[in-house]
Amino acid sequence: MGDLPRLIVSGILTGGVYGLLAMGLSLQYGVARVLNIAHGEFAMMGAMLASSLYVALGINPLVAAAISGPLLFALGFVLQATLFRGLKARAPAAAAFEGNALLAAFGILYVISYLALLRWGTLPTTVLYLNYVVTFAGMSLRLNRIVAFAIAVAMGVAVYLFLARSRLGRAIRATAEDPATAGLMGVNVNIILAFCFGLGALLAGVAGSLTAMSSQISTSIGFRNTLIALIVVTLGGLGSVPGSFIAGIIIGIVTSLVTSLWEPVLVVPVYYAILMVLLLARPAGILGKK
Amino acid sequence: MKKVDITRLFAHRKLLWVGFLVAILIFLAAFPLYGNAYYIRLLFYMFMYATLSMSWAMFSGATGYMSLAPAAFFGAGMYTMAFLQEALPFPVIIVIGGLVSFGFALLVGLVTLRLRGIYFTIFTFGLVMFVSEVVAYTESHLFHAIGRHILPLDSKTLFYAMLVVAVATIVAIYFIRRSRLGLAMQSIGGNEEAAEHMGVNTTRIKVLTFAISAVFMGAAGVIMAPNLIYIDPRIAFSPAYSFMPILMSVFGGTTQLYGPVVGAAIFAYLERTLREQLPEYFMLTFGILLVLVILFMPHGLEGLVSRLQNKLRAVIWKSRKGGETEQHANT
Numbered sequence: 001m002g003d004l005p006r007l008i009v010s011g012i013l014t015g016g017v018y019g020l021l022a023m024g025l026s027l028q029y030g031v032a033r034v035l036n037i038a039h040g041e042f043a044m045m046g047a048m049l050a051s052s053l054y055v056a057l058g059i060n061p062l063v064a065a066a067i068s069g070p071l072l073f074a075l076g077f078v079l080q081a082t083l084f085r086g087l088k089a090r091a092p093a094a095a096a097f098e099g100n101a102l103l104a105a106f107g108i109l110y111v112i113s114y115l116a117l118l119r120w121g122t123l124p125t126t127v128l129y130l131n132y133v134v135t136f137a138g139m140s141l142r143l144n145r146i147v148a149f150a151i152a153v154a155m156g157v158a159v160y161l162f163l164a165r166s167r168l169g170r171a172i173r174a175t176a177e178d179p180a181t182a183g184l185m186g187v188n189v190n191i192i193l194a195f196c197f198g199l200g201a202l203l204a205g206v207a208g209s210l211t212a213m214s215s216q217i218s219t220s221i222g223f224r225n226t227l228i229a230l231i232v233v234t235l236g237g238l239g240s241v242p243g244s245f246i247a248g249i250i251i252g253i254v255t256s257l258v259t260s261l262w263e264p265v266l267v268v269p270v271y272y273a274i275l276m277v278l279l280l281a282r283p284a285g286i287l288g289k290k
Numbered sequence: 291m292k293k294v295d296i297t298r299l300f301a302h303r304k305l306l307w308v309g310f311l312v313a314i315l316i317f318l319a320a321f322p323l324y325g326n327a328y329y330i331r332l333l334f335y336m337f338m339y340a341t342l343s344m345s346w347a348m349f350s351g352a353t354g355y356m357s358l359a360p361a362a363f364f365g366a367g368m369y370t371m372a373f374l375q376e377a378l379p380f381p382v383i384i385v386i387g388g389l390v391s392f393g394f395a396l397l398v399g400l401v402t403l404r405l406r407g408i409y410f411t412i413f414t415f416g417l418v419m420f421v422s423e424v425v426a427y428t429e430s431h432l433f434h435a436i437g438r439h440i441l442p443l444d445s446k447t448l449f450y451a452m453l454v455v456a457v458a459t460i461v462a463i464y465f466i467r468r469s470r471l472g473l474a475m476q477s478i479g480g481n482e483e484a485a486e487h488m489g490v491n492t493t494r495i496k497v498l499t500f501a502i503s504a505v506f507m508g509a510a511g512v513i514m515a516p517n518l519i520y521i522d523p524r525i526a527f528s529p530a531y532s533f534m535p536i537l538m539s540v541f542g543g544t545t546q547l548y549g550p551v552v553g554a555a556i557f558a559y560l561e562r563t564l565r566e567q568l569p570e571y572f573m574l575t576f577g578i579l580l581v582l583v584i585l586f587m588p589h590g591l592e593g594l595v596s597r598l599q600n601k602l603r604a605v606i607w608k609s610r611k612g613g614e615t616e617q618h619a620n621t
Contacts, residue, residue, distance in 0.1 A: 029408075035408060035411060037358070037415055083581065083585060086585055087585060090585075090588060091588075095407075098407075098408070099354050099356055099407075100584050102356050102411060103356065103540060104580070104581050104584045106358065106533070106536065106580065107577045107578070107580030107581035107584070108581060109577070110533060110573055110574070110577030110580070111574060111577035111578055114570070114571075114573050114574035114577060115574060117570065118574070223419070223529075224419075227415065227416040227419065230412045230415055230416070231412075231416075233412075234412055265426055265430075266423070266427060267423075268416060268420050268423045269420055269423055269424050269427070272416070272417075272420045276401050279401055279402055279405060279409055280401060283405050283409060
C-alpha cells in the first residue's frame, strides 16, 4: 500500500486532462444544447494528429496541439454553423431539436471514427514526449503527466476567466441563459453558438494531444473519451466549469486506483456504479444547481 | 356510362390492408419452400432488424427519450441462449431471453427514467460497453474462458423463429400504440409536463414501455445467437446493433408502424450487400446517411409518403369538385 499516494497523485494528474475534456462537452451542451456524443472523437483526432505530425515533421505534441486545436475549432464551428443550425431552424420545439441533434451527433461519431480508421488504421501508437521520471515528495512521477496537468488546468482557468470576465464571455452566458433575449440585446446568437461548439471541439482536441504525450493512443479511443466526458459532466453538474474539474479529478483518481489495484476491465463498470448512485441520490451533480 | 370512382376504393381501405398484409405473410412463410439460401438469410436479417427498429421506435420515437443501447438488450438475449442452450428447448429460451432483457431494461429505467431525458441518454451511451465488460470479467473469472460456442440450428428453423418474433412484435406494438399505454407515451413525447398534469404517471409509463420494448430485442438476440455459432462479449455487444436500428428507424420514420419495417428492409439489404463489397466504406456511408436524413428528411420516408398522400388527395378532391360543377352546368 506504499504505492497508494503515488497512484492518487497520478490519478489527479490524469483527472486534470479529463476535466479539460469534459469542459468542452459541458460548454457545447450548456450553450448550444447539443449533447455531442462525438466529443471523444475530437479528442481522438487531437491525439492522432499529434502522432501524425510527430512522425511526419518531428513536431512535439505540445506544438501539435497548437496546430490541431485551431483546425478542430474550425471543424466544430462549421458543424454548428451548418448542421446544428439547420436542425434548429427546422425543429418544431426545443425538445425535438435536442433529440435530432443527438442523433446527428451519433451519425458524426460514425463518420469521424470510420474516416480515422481509413486514414490511420487500427494499430495503437505512442508519441512519448518528456517521458522522464522526476521525484516529487518521495514519489516518482513522469514529467509529461505533470506538464499535461499544468496545461489542462491553465487552459481551464483561462476559459473560466474568459467566460466570467470578457465581453464575449458575457454574451455566451447570456445566450446560454436565453438565446431569444440575447438576440434582441444585439448578440449574434448563431456566431456565439458556433464559437462555443468550436471551442468545445478545440478543448477536446487539446485534451487528446496531451493524452498522446504519455499514453498509448489509437483510433478507437474516441468512445471511451466520450464516456469519460459524459460521466465527468454528470458528476460535476451540466454546465458547471469548476464542477467539471473537480469531477474530472475524482474520476481520474478512481480510474488510476481501479486500473492499478483491481482490474482494468472493471473501470467502466465502476464508472457505471458511480453514475447509478449519482442519478439515484443527486442527479444535478456535486456542484450543479437543481 | 358508369364512371369509375377511385375514391370508393378508399372506403374499404382497412380490408385491403389486411388482405395485403396476409398475402405478404403467406409469401414470407412459404419462402423457404422455393427460395434459395442467400435470400432466406437476407430475410432473416430483415426480420431481425425490423424487430429491433420497431422496438426502438416504439419507445424512443414516441417518447423522445433517445436510447442508444438496443445492442445491450439484444446481446443479453444472445448470452441467455449461450447459457441455456443445452438445458431448455429453443422456444422456451426465446421467451426467457425476452424476460431477461425485460428485467434488465426495468432496472435501467428505474435508475434513469425519473430524470430528464438527457440523463437517460447519457446512461445508455456506455451501457453496451458496461454490459460487455461485466460479461467479459464474469466469464474470465468464473469460467476461465471468454466466449462461447452455440450449437448451430437449421437455417429454416431460425428463419421461422425470427419471422414469428417479428410478427409478434408488429402485432404487440400495433395494439400497444392504440392502448392507453400508447397514448400516454405519445403525450409524454408531446409535452411531458402537460401529460403529468393530466394525470399520466409518466415515470411508470416510461419505465414499463422501455422494458416492454426490450422484450422483443432480447427475443431476437436469442435467435441470432445460433446464427453466429460463436459469441464473445465483443461480438454479442457490438455497437453496430445499436446504430443500425436507429438509422433504420430514422430513415423509415417513427410515427407509423411501417416506417421502421421499411427502413429495416432497405438497410438490411444494403448492409448485406455492401459488407462483402466495401467493408471499410459502408459504415462511413451509413453515418453520413444518418446525418443527411435527420437534416433533410426529419420525418423519414413516412414524411415523404404523407406529403405525397396530401397532394394526391388534393388532386382527387379537385377532380370531384370539377365533376360536380359540370353536373350543375348540365341541369
